[in-house]
Amino acid sequence: MCGIVGYVGERNATEIILNGLRRLEYRGYDSAGVAVIHDGLIELRRDVGKLNRLSDVLLRDPIAGRIGIGHTRWATHGVPSERNAHPHLGQTGKVVVVHNGIVENFITLKEQLLSEGAVFKSDTDTETIVLMIERYINRGMGLVEATQTTLKQLRGAHGVVVLSVDEPDKIVTARIGNAGGVVIGFGEGEMFVASDIPAILEHTRRMVFLESQQMAVIQKSETKIMTLDGEAIPYEPSVVAWDPVSAEKGEYRHFMQKEIHEQVRSLTDTLAGRADFERFDIQLPDLHLNVADVRKMDKIFITACGTAAHAGMVGKILIETIAQIPVEVEIASEFRYREPLLTENMAVIAISQSGETADTLAAMALAKSKGAKVWSIVNAIGSQAMRVADGFISMQTGPEIGVASTKAFTAPLVDLYMMAVVLGEMRGVITVPEKKAYLEALRQVPDLVSQTLDHEHEVVAVAEMLKNSQHALYLGRGINMPIAYEGALKLKEISYIHAEGYPAGEMKHGPIALIDQQMPVVAICPRDQWYEKMISQIEQAKARGGIIVSVAEAGDIRVERLSDAVLWVPKAHWLLNPVVTVIPLQILAYHIAALRGLDVDQPRNLAKSVTVE
Numbered sequence: 033m034c035g036i037v038g039y040v041g042e043r044n045a046t047e048i049i050l051n052g053l054r055r056l057e058y059r060g061y062d063s064a065g066v067a068v069i070h071d072g073l074i075e076l077r078r079d080v081g082k083l084n085r086l087s088d089v090l091l092r093d094p095i096a097g098r099i100g101i102g103h104t105r106w107a108t109h110g111v112p113s114e115r116n117a118h119p120h121l122g123q124t125g126k127v128v129v130v131h132n133g134i135v136e137n138f139i140t141l142k143e144q145l146l147s148e149g150a151v152f153k154s155d156t157d158t159e160t161i162v163l164m165i166e167r168y169i170n171r172g173m174g175l176v177e178a179t180q181t182t183l184k185q186l187r188g189a190h191g192v193v194v195l196s197v198d199e200p201d202k203i204v205t206a207r208i209g210n211a212g213g214v215v216i217g218f219g220e221g222e223m224f225v226a227s228d229i230p231a232i233l234e235h236t237r238r239m240v241f242l243e244s245q246q247m248a249v250i251q252k253s254e255t256k257i258m259t260l261d262g263e264a265i266p267y268e269p270s271v272v273a274w275d276p277v278s279a280e281k282g283e284y285r286h287f288m289q290k291e292i293h294e295q296v297r298s299l300t301d302t303l304a305g306r307a308d309f310e311r312f313d314i315q316l317p318d319l320h321l322n323v324a325d326v327r328k329m330d331k332i333f334i335t336a337c338g339t340a341a342h343a344g345m346v347g348k349i350l351i352e353t354i355a356q357i358p359v360e361v362e363i364a365s366e367f368r369y370r371e372p373l374l375t376e377n378m379a380v381i382a383i384s385q386s387g388e389t390a391d392t393l394a395a396m397a398l399a400k401s402k403g404a405k406v407w408s409i410v411n412a413i414g415s416q417a418m419r420v421a422d423g424f425i426s427m428q429t430g431p432e433i434g435v436a437s438t439k440a441f442t443a444p445l446v447d448l449y450m451m452a453v454v455l456g457e458m459r460g461v462i463t464v465p466e467k468k469a470y471l472e473a474l475r476q477v478p479d480l481v482s483q484t485l486d487h488e489h490e491v492v493a494v495a496e497m498l499k500n501s502q503h504a505l506y507l508g509r510g511i512n513m514p515i516a517y518e519g520a521l522k523l524k525e526i527s528y529i530h531a532e533g534y535p536a537g538e539m540k541h542g543p544i545a546l547i548d549q550q551m552p553v554v555a556i557c558p559r560d561q562w563y564e565k566m567i568s569q570i571e572q573a574k575a576r577g578g579i580i581v582s583v584a585e586a587g588d589i590r591v592e593r594l595s596d597a598v599l600w601v602p603k604a605h606w607l608l609n610p611v612v613t614v615i616p617l618q619i620l621a622y623h624i625a626a627l628r629g630l631d632v633d634q635p636r637n638l639a640k641s642v643t644v645e
């Protein structure tokens with residue numbers, strides 16, 4: 033959701049902040065702003081809408097300084113507008129704040145401030161923060177103490193960055209709870225702070241991630257990290273391995289298209305160092321598994337949101353089939369608010385690209401509190417979901433910028449497959465030849481994905497055919513049922529075409545009523561154990577006049593004859609089939625949205641990281 037960038041050093045802060053904010057555009061926002069300190073004054077520029085509008089404002093009315101903060105806002109309190117955009121300035125113009133999160137008790141705090149004569153210029157909850165800090169400074173506190181005193185009175189989760197003209201060489205930042213991360217970047221004689229790694233990756237890879245209830249006082253040559261009570265916390269910057277080029281669009285029109293094509297590499301990277309195809313072995317050291325615990329395990333829950341939850345549904349079949357442990361999949365926003373029957377002999381796997389999705393983090397916290405083992409499969413390095421888990425698998429896909437998740441869907445499928453093999457081996461339920469066969473199948477995945485991507489031009493023709501559709505029905509069975517959900521989600525979130533994913537066998541219990549000559553029916557029909565059943569569903573949909581688009585294995589004439597169009601995929605092991613069948617559906621959604629002239633990477637109303645409920 034909201035993006036934050038801050039800078040202190042010798043360079044032009046405005047330029048660095050604006051570039052950093054551009055790299056956070058994918059998070060979703062509706063207004064933006066930047067503030068710098070110059071000649072003892074805070075200079076502020078903001079505008080509603082995209083960053084280009086803010087750039088125009090800055091061109092007409094430039095500001096320059098060596099220290100500053102910027103923000104992209106995703107409205108929660110108050111409509112998207114210039115006056116509600118961050119940064120927010122205090123009443124006397126001495127203090128300026130950017131903020132991610134929601135001040136849950138802001139009405140009480142606002143009433144208190146109003147009774148003391150404060151004047152609010154915006155409808156935001158954030159303005160209470162800056163007015164409080166400023167008041168404490170006016171009563172004689174330093175910036176750090178004033179910020180600490182204020183933060184201790186806020187309810188909710190927050191990432192905050194503050195500047196004051198009284199201490200013009202300092203950035204004060206803090207993280208409380210899970211309203212998104214606060215990452216501090218260490219340069220040479222300059223320092224950066226941001227809500228997310230890509231914002232500062234072009235400047236440094238040496239970073240420290242603040243934990244909840246930690247704050248930092250950042251100066252260009254010295255940084256102190258402390259608790260909210262001022263107790264110093266020792267730290268050592270870690271080196272983030274992401275490649276800055278992976279946060280650029282390169283030759284592609286959109287990040288989503290680039291990320292779809294990156295899947296050969298991202299899948300290779302997620303296998304690298306883990307799957308050994310010479311010795312037929314898999315090592316997942318960061319999961320910290322021990323044989324005794326795994327043998328006692330009587331159930332696993334998988335919890336996640338959106339696309340990550342669809343990966344979890346595939347994971348259920350992988351783990352139940354390979355490791356023979358019962359698995360339940362539950363959407364994190366539901367899981368967190370009930371009393372799941374969890375014991376120490378159970379594990380909860382959380383899947384998250386961002387590692388900062390509020391519902392997923394809350395589900396993990398609940399699982400921990402019940403004594404279950406908590407494992408995570410996460411893309412964003414250093415994110416909360418990685419840090420709080422008992423063990424994790426890093427997806428290793430590099431930054432995913434497009435709001436529609438693609439490479440962060442296929443990587444966890446492979447990670448779950450590897451996890452299933454490791455668990456199965458520890459439990460003694462797979463034989464050596466079986467393990468070898470699983471690895472043989474796994475080895476082929478990047479190549480199969482590459483072959484699938486080669487068919488992009490054929491998918492474009494289907495996108496042309498479907499681009500004006502109003503609705504679409506996606507059908508799948510067995511391990512490809514979640515792929516029907518995922519294909520439909522991809523289409524609806526970026527093209528705004530209403531699409532539904534359905535277990536194909538359920539069609540006759542309702543959705544079949546929707547099928548007529550206007551209804552595209554996308555049927556995922558590889559030659560697996562559900563093939564004959566899928567053929568029969570396709571026939572039923574065809575008999576009602578539906579426009580049949582099938583995902584089928586190369587050379588499948590039977591499906592071809594039944595279909596108006598076919599999205600071809602190569603043959604894969606049935607357990608790994610979803611990694612391949614989802615690719616044409618990602619490409620299809622992408623091209624339909626692009627042909628409709630839509631903002632593919634930043635669809636309306638959506639944020640990349642959903643850090644609030």
Ligand code: AGP
Nearest residue numbers: 338339384385386389435436437
């Ligand atoms: C998928 O295309 C969406 N952007 C969304 O469903 C996403 O997968 C979900 O919000 C979960 O995000 P996470 O993986 O960062 O936790």
